[in-house]
Amino acid sequence: MSLEELKSEILEDGVIDAGEIAKLREVLYDDGVIDRDEADFLFSLNDTVASGEATVADDADWSGLFVEALSDHVLKDEESPGTIDADEAAYIMEKIGADGQVDGNELALLVAIAAGATGESPDDFNKYTLDAVQAAVIADGIVDAEEVEMMKKVIYGAGGAGGSSVDQAEADMLFAVNDATTDNEGHDAGWQALFVEALGKFVLEDEASPGEIDEAEGDYLIAKIGEDGKTDANEKALMNHIKANATSIAGKFKFQISMWAD
Numbered sequence: 001m002s003l004e005e006l007k008s009e010i011l012e013d014g015v016i017d018a019g020e021i022a023k024l025r026e027v028l029y030d031d032g033v034i035d036r037d038e039a040d041f042l043f044s045l046n047d048t049v050a051s052g053e054a055t056v057a058d059d060a061d062w063s064g065l066f067v068e069a070l071s072d073h074v075l076k077d078e079e080s081p082g083t084i085d086a087d088e089a090a091y092i093m094e095k096i097g098a099d100g101q102v103d104g105n106e107l108a109l110l111v112a113i114a115a116g117a118t119g120e121s122p123d124d125f126n127k128y129t130l131d132a133v134q135a136a137v138i139a140d141g142i143v144d145a146e147e148v149e150m151m152k153k154v155i156y157g158a159g160g161a162g163g164s165s166v167d168q169a170e171a172d173m174l175f176a177v178n179d180a181t182t183d184n185e186g187h188d189a190g191w192q193a194l195f196v197e198a199l200g201k202f203v204l205e206d207e208a209s210p211g212e213i214d215e216a217e218g219d220y221l222i223a224k225i226g227e228d229g230k231t232d233a234n235e236k237a238l239m240n241h242i243k244a245n246a247t248s249i250a251g252k253f254k255f256q257i258s259m260w261a262d
């Protein structure tokens with residue numbers, strides 16, 4: 001049976017049930033490799049579900065297969081094992097962007113690649129992932145526990161923008177999420193902890209001035225904290241963390257932190 005015939009059979013009743021997901025897994029992993037045709041097939045099925053043309057009996061089962069198989073397609077191939085190369089990155093972005101949206105399964109795939117890669121991913125793929133995560137977190141205005149964990153995986157995963165460290169693109173995302181959600185209540189407590197920890201790493205654990213806030217870092221923090229015209233609780237917590245842990249603070253930020261921090 002061809003993949004198209006299998007797709008027609010599975011979608012005949014408009015529902016992908018647990019038995020059909022198990023059959024899909026068996027067929028796709030029969031040779032131990034997820035090739036490009038099989039990857040195309042999975043994206044096609046997922047687009048059918050995302051559009052409402054079909055439903056799944058168990059979202060977790062379908063999402064699990066989709067994310068696992070497509071992660072294996074780009075991270076367990078012979079050409080670039082452990083990393084997503086430029087061709088694979090372009091392919092994933094093209095397939096996700098084909099319908100003009102990033103659905104929940106596609107977002108989970110991007111996060112899984114960032115978390116599972118053993119080497120850094122292409123810059124455009126990292127930006128695409130960070131943009132998708134930022135949009136998803138901001139969408140409902142509340143940063144919940146699941147979203148905190150998602151951001152952790154993307155920021156600290158070896159396949160992320162800064163590898164296992166924190167780079168400016170990731171720092172920018174954290175500030176953007178914070179500015180968009182700061183006036184809302186109901187955030188998970190882990191959100192402030194992540195905000196402070198990750199941004200603290202960005203400015204205090206860098207190679208250029210470890211342990212110190214140099215002038216460039218200070219200017220960056222002044223610009224980002226002042227961008228929305230207010231200093232919120234998360235930003236004050238970050239200031240207190242820096243004040244307590246920095247061995248020295250240079251430039252204008254030395255004056256600013258005396259006003260912002262407790």
